Amino acid sequence: MIEIKGLTKKYGSFYALNDINLTLQEGTVFGFVGANGAGKSTTFSILATLLQPTSGDAFVNGKSVRTDPSDVRKQIGYMPDFFGVYDQLKANEYLDFYGASYGISEVERKVLIPQLLELVNLSHKRYEYVDLLSRGMKQRLCLARSLIHDPKVLILDEPASGLDPRARVEMRDILKQLKGMGKTILISSHILPELAEMCDEIGVIDGGRLIAHGSVTDIQAQLAGERHITVKAKGLLENVATFFEEDPFVSSVELHTEKNSVTFNYRGTEDDQINLLKKAMDHSIKIISFSETETDLEDVFMEITKGAK
Amino acid sequence: MKQVFSNPVLVKEIKLRFRSPKSFIGILFYLIAMCIFVFGFILLTTQFSGTGYFRPEESFFMFTMLTYIQLGLILFITPGLTAGAISSEREKQTLNILLTTAQTSFQIIFGKLTSSIAFLLLLLIAGLPIYSMVFLFGGVSPGQLGIIFLYFFLTMLAIGSIGIMYSTIIRKTIVSMIATYGTMIFLSAVTGFIYLVITGMNTMVSGSLSSSPVGHFFASINPVVLVLTLVSPGSDTFITDTTKVDFPIWAGYAIFYICITALAIFISVKKLRVNMKRTK
Numbered sequence: 001m002i003e004i005k006g007l008t009k010k011y012g013s014f015y016a017l018n019d020i021n022l023t024l025q026e027g028t029v030f031g032f033v034g035a036n037g038a039g040k041s042t043t044f045s046i047l048a049t050l051l052q053p054t055s056g057d058a059f060v061n062g063k064s065v066r067t068d069p070s071d072v073r074k075q076i077g078y079m080p081d082f083f084g085v086y087d088q089l090k091a092n093e094y095l096d097f098y099g100a101s102y103g104i105s106e107v108e109r110k111v112l113i114p115q116l117l118e119l120v121n122l123s124h125k126r127y128e129y130v131d132l133l134s135r136g137m138k139q140r141l142c143l144a145r146s147l148i149h150d151p152k153v154l155i156l157d158e159p160a161s162g163l164d165p166r167a168r169v170e171m172r173d174i175l176k177q178l179k180g181m182g183k184t185i186l187i188s189s190h191i192l193p194e195l196a197e198m199c200d201e202i203g204v205i206d207g208g209r210l211i212a213h214g215s216v217t218d219i220q221a222q223l224a225g226e227r228h229i230t231v232k233a234k235g236l237l238e239n240v241a242t243f244f245e246e247d248p249f250v251s252s253v254e255l256h257t258e259k260n261s262v263t264f265n266y267r268g269t270e271d272d273q274i275n276l277l278k279k280a281m282d283h284s285i286k287i288i289s290f291s292e293t294e295t296d297l298e299d300v301f302m303e304i305t306k307g308a309k
Numbered sequence: 310m311k312q313v314f315s316n317p318v319l320v321k322e323i324k325l326r327f328r329s330p331k332s333f334i335g336i337l338f339y340l341i342a343m344c345i346f347v348f349g350f351i352l353l354t355t356q357f358s359g360t361g362y363f364r365p366e367e368s369f370f371m372f373t374m375l376t377y378i379q380l381g382l383i384l385f386i387t388p389g390l391t392a393g394a395i396s397s398e399r400e401k402q403t404l405n406i407l408l409t410t411a412q413t414s415f416q417i418i419f420g421k422l423t424s425s426i427a428f429l430l431l432l433l434i435a436g437l438p439i440y441s442m443v444f445l446f447g448g449v450s451p452g453q454l455g456i457i458f459l460y461f462f463l464t465m466l467a468i469g470s471i472g473i474m475y476s477t478i479i480r481k482t483i484v485s486m487i488a489t490y491g492t493m494i495f496l497s498a499v500t501g502f503i504y505l506v507i508t509g510m511n512t513m514v515s516g517s518l519s520s521s522p523v524g525h526f527f528a529s530i531n532p533v534v535l536v537l538t539l540v541s542p543g544s545d546t547f548i549t550d551t552t553k554v555d556f557p558i559w560a561g562y563a564i565f566y567i568c569i570t571a572l573a574i575f576i577s578v579k580k581l582r583v584n585m586k587r588t589k
């Protein structure tokens with residue numbers, strides 16, 4: 001659905017984007033994480049045909065942003081990180097204008113607009129002037145606007161920035177609904193945990209390079225490198241510890257006699273971890289609990305972006 | 310035709326323009342000023358000429374004055390209406406979204422241009438009843454007025470296109486305004502001055518008059534000269550005498566401004582969106 005090939009954007013000698021390669025299947029919700037100035041908005045602007053790449057190309061549903069920008073525009077709904085609204089225009093007229101801009105007939109617009117306002121919980125603000133709406137409401141209205149032509153792909157640049165916690169949850173619910181409709185969604189954010197919850201895949205960008213891409217758990221494993229595991233067991237803890245120490249993926253084993261537990265860092269994949277647990281059972285180690293201490297995604301993010309600089 | 314009126318930008322702009330009371334107040338003031346001028350003029354001439362009635366020559370003079378007032382109106386309002394058309398959207402950060410819609414660049418530019426011109430046309434048409442007072446007293450033919458309005462329309466179109474073009478290629482509205490007003494002043498005043506200098510030099514250097522196509526060109530593209538030749542057709546010969554070029558002013562003017570309009574619209578359409586194709 002989305003294919004980005006060797007995308008590079010230079011400003012003078014500065015690389016805002018450096019050889020980005022990315023392929024996303026239809027229906028994927030992709031979270032794009034990176035620090036300020038990493039290149040998220042630049043990537044999205046190119047996908048939205050607003051910025052000319054220095055080299056490389058991006059394809060939306062097989063259409064190149066370089067050679068068929070007008071076809072690309074029809075397939076995407078784009079929400080920029082910063083945007084304005086027209087004053088003197090009411091919420092329903094705002095949507096009506098953009099609907100007309102996509103060549104949607106007046107009859108269809110009449111049906112569609114109330115539905116969209118309902119989706120983003122703005123039905124009660126239908127006849128309100130858009131410039132008088134609160135920031136979060138404008139954001140939701142802009143999301144509704146990006147949906148007006150029923151695009152297959154949504155490109156949302158920090159849709160949750162500036163929203164209060166409640167509005168964030170609401171935004172997340174809306175996005176889940178859209179995901180349910182089978183849309184391919186690209187969302188950018190600084191906040192990894194926020195994305196992790198609703199995304200299928202995560203891409204981490206830093207300094208214009210895509211430094212990691214994969215499922216949320218993959219990313220955690222790949223980048224944090226290690227999971228922190230706590231095993232609570234009965235019997236001689238020393239034996240338990242020596243058993244785990246033999247595993248090639250295990251490191252820094254610690255004994256906590258007072259808690260009847262052993263902790264260690266684990267580097268293997270999830271499948272490896274399942275096998276490890278099986279092996280432990282086979283060795284008749286009396287495990288009470290085997291749990292992974294959640295690595296803080298925030299820490300992961302800090303770790304990644306520090307490494308790449 | 311239906312496509313023209315269903316242009317989303319045009320529809321929205323007109324909606325916005327007539328929603329703000331500013332537009333109505335503008336039209337109102339314009340009409341009041343015109344009325345005061347016309348009735349004041351009639352009153353003065355009938356009261357103080359001693360004859361007690363209004364003569365065709367006076368009616369003709371009033372017609373000329375009215376035409377120049379309207380020309381001035383067009384020259385000064387068109388840049389203001391168009392020079393911010395695109396750049397103000399850029400400043401308000403609504404342009405990006407507009408550019409990602411399915412509208413073609415031409416549709417957007419066309420919508421912006423026609424909505425500005427529609428407002429000006431409304432101004433002119435609102436003033437038409439006052440104009441028709443002149444016919445009541447004779448001295449001017451309706452055909453003449455028709456031609457003048459046609460040229461007004463062309464002038465609006467050309468200056469409007471120039472405004473839109475600057476607004477597209479210049480980021481800041483203020484700079485675009487300055488550029489548009491600058492161009493307008495060049496076309497309506499500086500060209501006349503150049504014409505005078507060229508023909509003046511011509512007589513001084515060669516003693517007798519030699520042919521001066523450049524001088525004629527600058528006279529032809531000057532709206533003030535054009536209006537003069539339109540209201541009093543005889544004045545054409547003066548330009549021909551001084552430049553020794555026998556080409557009708559109205560034709561030169563029409564050709565030049567049609568070309569300018571086409572060029573400005575072409576540049577605007579090309580520059581509105583970034584070129585996504587490989588440059589190097």
Ligand SMILES: Nc1ncnc2c1ncn2[C@@H]1O[C@H](COP(=O)(O)OP(=O)(O)OP(=O)(O)O)[C@@H](O)[C@H]1O
Pocket residue numbers: 011016034035036037038039040041042043081190
């Ligand atoms: N017009 C420009 N000229 C020069 N440099 C630019 C220009 N636009 C963007 N940049 C640079 O490109 C880099 C990437 O910017 P971008 O807006 O894509 O970052 P971002 O990941 O969206 O950041 P944020 O999280 O702050 O939104 C930044 O270093 C920025 O300074």
Ligand SMILES: [Mg+2]
Pocket residue numbers: 040041042081157
């Ligand atoms: Mg950004």
